[in-house]
Amino acid sequence: MLTRLFALRQWIYLPLAIVLTWPLALHLPTHLPLGAESAATVPMFNLWTLQWNADRLQALYAHYWHAPIFHDETGAFAFSDPQPLTGLLFAPIEMISGNPVLAYNLVLLLILTLNGIAAYHLLRGLDIDDISALLGGALVVGLPFVFRELGVIQLTVLFPVLFALRYLYAFTQTTTLRHAVGLGLAIGATFLTSSFYGLFLSMFLLISPLFLLRRDHFQREALRNFAVAVLIAVALLAPVVPSQARLTARFSRSTETISNNSAEAVDYLRLDTRTLGHDVAPWLQTSGGSGQRLYPGTGLLTLAIIGLISTRRTTDPRWINFLRTGIVVAVLISFGLKFNLGEWLPYQTLRDFYPGLRQMRSPFRMAVFAQLFLLIFAGYGLARLWRWRALIGRGLVVVIVTLGMTELLFLPARLHEFPSDLRDAAWVMWLAQQDAGAVAMLPLPGGGRVREFEFTVESMLQSLEHGHPLVNGYSGLFPSSYREMTGVMNNFPNQASLELLRERGVTHVVIDRTWFTDVRQERLREYASQLERVYADERTTIFRVLSTDT
Known part of the structure; x- marks a missing residue:
């Protein structure tokens, strides 16, 4: 044979x-x-899937189903x-x-x-x-x-x-x-x-x-x-x-x-x-x-x-x-x-x-x-x-x-250039040095269209580098806890969103510059006693979620 x-x-x-x-x-x-895909979301998600398989192979498939997305859902890798x-x-x-x-x-x-x-x-x-x-x-x-x-x-x-x-x-x-x-x-x-x-x-x-x-x-x-x-x-x-x-x-x-x-x-x-x-x-x-x-x-x-x-x-x-x-x-x-x-x-x-x-x-x-x-x-x-x-x-x-x-010729094939600095962005390297804890990524998708999850999937690829689980995620199936989280986090920062983040073990919120508006900047100042800015570069800002005791 x-x-x-x-x-x-x-x-x-x-x-x-x-x-x-x-x-x-x-x-x-x-x-x-890309094939007929309208965005790079699905190809990058499948790249993440194969990388997670490779990562778990090195660990002899320990915790295979518990991929670091939709934290703190168990078995999230089974959703696709x-x-x-x-x-x-x-x-x-x-x-x-x-x-x-x-x-x-x-x-x-x-x-x-x-x-x-x-x-x-x-x-x-x-x-x-x-x-x-x-x-x-x-x-x-x-x-x-x-x-x-x-x-x-x-x-x-x-x-x-x-x-x-x-x-x-x-x-x-x-x-x-x-x-x-x-x-x-x-x-x-x-x-x-x-x-x-x-x-x-x-x-x-x-x-x-x-x-x-x-x-x-x-x-x-x-x-x-x-x-x-x-x-x-x-x-x-x-x-x-x-x-x-x-x-x-x-x-x-x-x-x-x-x-x-x-x-x-x-x-x-x-x-x-x-x-x-x-x-x-x-x-x-x-x-x-x-x-x-x-x-x-x-x-x-x-x-x-x-x-x-x-x-x-x-x-x-x-x-x-x-x-x-x-x-x-x-x-x-x-x-x-x-x-x-x-x-x-x-x-x-x-x-x-x-x-x-x-x-x-x-x-x-x-x-x-x-x-x-x-x-x-x-x-x-x-x-x-x-x-x-x-x-x-x-x-x-x-x-x-x-x-x-x-x-049937489909030429030239449609290609998406993978961001060259995605895996080794400075903030990813910084976050990799921080203590264990989940991460929330902003902005969230504005709706349910595949294109709107491209930032989320990029974040999933980055999470394999910095080692922190995400409350965000993209998959074939979405748990109800994710829908609950997005409903609350759309009003971030407010007391409800901060309490939710603490309940889910989130220690850091990573925010892309596209999220910021004057109104949101003002609200961040209002909640400065609960959010500490710990990292900033020209594209990304990271806040630590402070405990209620602090």
Whole structure:
């Protein structure tokens, strides 16, 4: 397996990833890719997530869930996707380079490369010829869903899902121990790189026996090997999934939030407006829908249609029916609460009984599974065309793949320059020398928009340097204590806000210059007996919160 994985020809996907993310390669140590994100909040938050993983690795994962945000909430790291396996890839690169931005970008390029390699192995495992499998891998590297989500690194990690599908098929054909081990490892890796994809994958694994189960699967050796796959997956997930489920059980998304993040049919005919061919194909739409862009690309779609037609009689019908059903299920789930059958909302029923869905915000992301199932059919289509009339078929393959990937070009990639002095700002170094105690950062976000949390996420990155927990925070889920804190701190300084800070163990308030107004300056003077200015530079002022005894 490892020999095949590192075969040189597969690593063609690395230069392809570099080209498709250009000019990121010129700015690896200094810039973060944004994808379709309107601000750098989410990429920087994911950088913080990977840094926290690296930090906890050095401590042998002690207090892993108790990240230094939303103080004094316990288990705050569980409020978002923890990505422990991605963090494990990130940690040694950061340690060697000393540059977390460089490590983040190298991990991202590695992910895109592994996506292509995994797709290649999936297609080869389906008896698709080498050239067609290599081209299919290229289509996955350039998948439009991934490049829209380039700023959300956990949504770019497709290779564990692809390996899971590869070993699911292999195990149903020959129930060997090797295939069982591969399946168990791939399932575990999917959850440990993206809890979104892990949850989605579990749905397809649960319905797969309806299509793929055979009588010989009940033989003793097959059952024993299946148990090995289950035990491996459980062993990998046991340290993470149950704890995260317990810590987030109190949360639930509102129906309004779910509806706002549910796809509509027209979204599947829309490409991102920054892509080269977003309005070229006559059937593509440039308006309407939920705002998502879920079109898989004309090249992929054309090849998938050819594959759908060519596999009607030549391929295992159970596998083909599983793939067809997978496409339908993925699309319907992506519609979320916007899909109904009369008065019945199927997605709401699914939320009510399927663990983890109550905390999930964005059903539209299930569209990526529809694209992956289409990719498998595209692999069959590539193989069929490659064999058809020799040079004519091969010429058509080259044209379709080239034009298809050109249509999806998203160049130049949108990048955000990481603030060069963020980690070693003078006030951060000063605060690192102070006694233990929590910190409040001002200004607070003015509302709930992602862009407004950029300062908060920068502060979270800085907290990893100075070592003090924050009462502030950004995450996928926000605890009620944070909303209470922001409601009170919007009137800082006053007696209620100062009492709240003392209750939460806050010893210092760090204020950016953008917060100051004449009115606030006057109020700070009024409360000078409870707030001592202990640090100031041209951008940042720090006050110590004095005890009531003082």
